[in-house]
Structures are given as structure tokens and as C-alpha cells.
Amino acid sequence: xxxxxxxxxxxxxxxxxxxxxxxxxxxxxxxxxxxxxxxxxxxxxxxxxxxxxxxxxxxxxxxxxxxxxxxxxxxxxxxxxxxxxxxxxxxxxxxxxxxxxxxxxxxxxxxxxxxxxxxxxxxxxxxxxxxxxxxxxxxxxxxxxxxxxxxxxxxxxxxxxxxxxxxxxxxxxxxxxxxxxxxxxxxxxxxxxxxxxxxxxxxxxxxxxxxxxxxxxxxxxxxxxxxxxxxxxxxxxxxxxxxxxxxxxxxxxxxxxxxxxxxxxxxxxxxxxxxxxxxxxxxxxxxxxxxxxxxxxxxxxxxxxxxxxxxxxxxxxxx
Numbered sequence: 001x002x003x004x005x006x007x008x009x010x011x012x013x014x015x016x017x018x019x020x021x022x023x024x025x026x027x028x029x030x031x032x033x034x035x036x037x038x039x040x041x042x043x044x045x046x047x048x049x050x051x052x053x054x055x056x057x058x059x060x061x062x063x064x065x066x067x068x069x070x071x072x073x074x075x076x077x078x079x080x081x082x083x084x085x086x087x088x089x090x091x092x093x094x095x096x097x098x099x100x101x102x103x104x105x106x107x108x109x110x111x112x113x114x115x116x117x118x119x120x121x122x123x124x125x126x127x128x129x130x131x132x133x134x135x136x137x138x139x140x141x142x143x144x145x146x147x148x149x150x151x152x153x154x155x156x157x158x159x160x161x162x163x164x165x166x167x168x169x170x171x172x173x174x175x176x177x178x179x180x181x182x183x184x185x186x187x188x189x190x191x192x193x194x195x196x197x198x199x200x201x202x203x204x205x206x207x208x209x210x211x212x213x214x215x216x217x218x219x220x221x222x223x224x225x226x227x228x229x230x231x232x233x234x235x236x237x238x239x240x241x242x243x244x245x246x247x248x249x250x251x252x253x254x255x256x257x258x259x260x261x262x263x264x265x266x267x268x269x270x271x272x273x274x275x276x277x278x279x280x281x282x283x284x285x286x287x288x289x290x291x292x293x294x295x296x297x298x299x300x301x302x303x304x305x306x307x308x309x310x311x312x313x314x315x316x317x318x319x
Contacts, residue, residue, distance in 0.1 A: 049096050052247035128137065131295015133177050140190075144232035145181030150174060150191060157285060160190060160207075164284030165291055166220055167205055168229050171194055176201060183305035186312055188212050188299050189287075206296040208304035216283045217315075219259050221251040223277035231297055238300065239263040248272055258315050265314035271307055279304070281311060288312060 043144035137147055150153060158175040178191040193205035219237075221226060224247055237259050244263075252259040262268060279292050288311060290304045 012249045014193060020107050029272075036107075047318065063283065065173070077198060085202055115275065131192070131206065132297035133295060135298055136177070136179065136190070136296040136301060139301065142178040143181055145179050148180075149176045149178045152223065155191075156191070156296075157287075159284040159288050161209060161289060164208070164282065165193075165205075165289070166229055166280050166282050166290055167293070168319060170195070172196055173204075174201075175207075176203070179296070186305075186309050187310065189303060190296055190304070192295050203295035204293070205291055206294050206300055206304075207289055207291045208301065208308060209287040210308045212283070212286055212288050212312075217252060217258050218283055219252070219255060219262070220283075221248060221262075221272075221281040221311075223247060223280070224249050225277060226280065237263050238241065239269065241269060241305070244269045244273060247277060262311060262314045262315055265310070268310050268314050270312050275303075275307075279307065281307070288315070 026144075140147055150158065155175060155178055160177065162169055162175060164175060172195055173193050175191040177195040178189060178190050180187075182188065188208060188210055190208040191208070192203035193207060194201040194203050196202075218234075220228075220231070220234060228251070231251055234253060235255060237250045237252050237255055239247050239250070250259060250263045278294075279290050281288070281290050283289070288308060290308055291302065292304075294300065
């Protein structure tokens with residue numbers, strides 16, 4: 001009967017002492033080393049003889065060194081006598097298009113192009129800014145008119161008149177350069193509608209108005225070529241004059257005798273047909289007013305004065 005202490009007859013290591021006397025440290029941990037193959041630490045300190053990159057003075061990258069200079073390198077190479085230059089190509093034909101010196105075509109705008117229409121010089125002049133505030137004030141002083149800046153208590157009514165204007169002035173608009181005086185028997189007030197541009201106020205519209213007494217019919221007298229705003233509830237009133245109705249349109253809240261006299265008045269028709277169709281007339285805030293896309297100047301004040309005097313006379317003819 002055997003016990004755990006009995007030796008195993010099949011044990012291959014039977015008879016060997018397990019006292020660690022045969023253990024050997026690995027080479028990379030400092031054991032026995034080959035004399036030919038140096039350690040990696042020794043390579044960092046002393047590279048092999050075949051490593052040329054270790055010598056910074058003699059090592060060059062491939063292709064770094066230039067070829068040796070030859071004494072005849074400046075001489076042009078010999079040309080093969082059998083070689084003939086190629087024939088010159090024929091001149092290229094000019095690109096298709098208009099001949100030189102002709103005027104280029106004007107660019108067409110829009111998706112399908114634009115029609116070239118002749119410009120109306122009268123219309124261009126009507127919408128060209130010609131405001132002269134200093135000239136208008138000088139004219140006002142010469143004719144005994146008064147001048148205010150539009151911020152006084154007497155100018156508060158102008159804000160209400162401006163809100164009823166057919167040009168939709170906007171919230172930033174305010175009256176400025178207010179001139180008051182008389183044109184014949186009619187009291188007039190002329191002012192510019194200015195807007196803030198940077199640190200300045202720039203005039204965009206010129207308005208001349210005449211205060212009206214009594215009941216004033218609500219109407220608007222505008223050129224037919226101008227776009228109409230705020231026309232809700234207004235009815236067209238024709239004059240029967242084809243030449244006048246083709247250029248001017250009267251819109252009124254009701255077709256009454258006053259507006260009939262106005263649209264059929266020969267003096268009013270003659271004055272309006274003689275203009276450039278650049279003014280609009282309307283009633284609001286107890287005034288009869290005229291507006292133009294421009295700044296005030298002496299000629300415009302006189303122009304509005306003539307037209308407003310004729311319209312006031314036509315409206316008051318039945319009284």
C-alpha cells in the first residue's frame with residue numbers, strides 16, 4: 001500500500017532537486033548575453049558601424065548631392081540634321097458674335113427677358129429729387145411767410161394730416177421745415193416729410209395744404225398711372241372729358257355735387273393737364289392737400305399754390 005509520500009515511479013523529474021540551483025535569468029534581464037549581438041541599451045549609446053545616420057557630418061539623404069560640374073554643360077545640344085520643324089497651324093477663325101466696334105447688346109432682365117421701352121423724360125423729371133430747403137425758406141421770407149421746425153403746438157395738426165396721406169409715409173415720418181403764408185385769398189402751409197437716415201433727417205415728400213372751413217368731402221384726385229393706396233370705400237367719379245379721365249382719376253366717398261363740380265371744372269382740368277402728373281390731392285384732417293415725391297423748393301410751392309387755389313375755388317363755387 002502506497003502513500004502520498006512514496007515516490008512516483010513514472011515521475012520524469014524523480015531524483016532532481018527542486019532547490020532552484022538550475023534557474024537562469026533571461027538574457028533581456030541581465031543574464032548571459034551574446035557577445036556579438038549588443039543590448040538595445042548599448043545600441044542607443046553606440047550604434048552599429050553599418051548605421052550611417054549616426055554620423056551627421058557625412059550622412060546625406062538620397063539625391064541630395066548634385067552631379068559634378070562638367071565644363072561643357074553651357075553648350076546647347078546638337079540638333080539632329082534630319083529633324084524638320086512642324087508646319088505652323090492655320091489661323092483660328094474669330095469666335096461668333098458681333099463684329100468689333102459694334103455696340104454690345106443691352107442685358108435683358110427677368111426670367112423671360114424684358115421689353116425695351118423708351119423712357120419718358122417728363123416722368124423722369126417728375127420723380128427726380130430737386131428739393132431746396134434753403135431756397136424755399138428764403139422764398140418764404142421774401143413773401144412774408146413764417147418758418148417753424150414742425151415741433152410747435154400749431155404744427156400738431158400736420159401729424160394728423162400726414163397720417164391720411166395717400167403715400168403711406170410710415171411711422172418714422174415727421175413734418176419739418178414748415179412754411180405758412182397766403183397765396184392770394186387762400187391760407188397755405190407747406191412742409192417736408194422727413195425720415196431719419198443715420199444722424200440726419202432727409203426729405204422724401206413735399207406737402208402743401210390749405211385749411212378748409214365747414215364740411216369737406218372726402219376724395220382723392222390722383223394721376224391714373226400712379227398706384228393707389230387706401231382706396232377702400234371710395235367710388236370713381238368721371239368728368240366726361242376723355243382726355244382728362246385718361247390721365248386723372250377722382251375717387252370720392254360719395255358722388256355729390258361738390259365733387260362733380262370739381263372734376264368737371266375747366267380751370268382745374270386745364271391746370272392738371274398742363275402738369276407732369278406728379279402730384280396727388282386729397283382731403284383729411286380739415287385740409288385740402290397736395291403731395292409730391294420731392295422736397296420743397298420755390299417753384300414747387302408756387303406750383304402747388306396755383307393748383308390748390310383752383311381746387312378750393314371749384315369746391316366753394318356752390319356756396
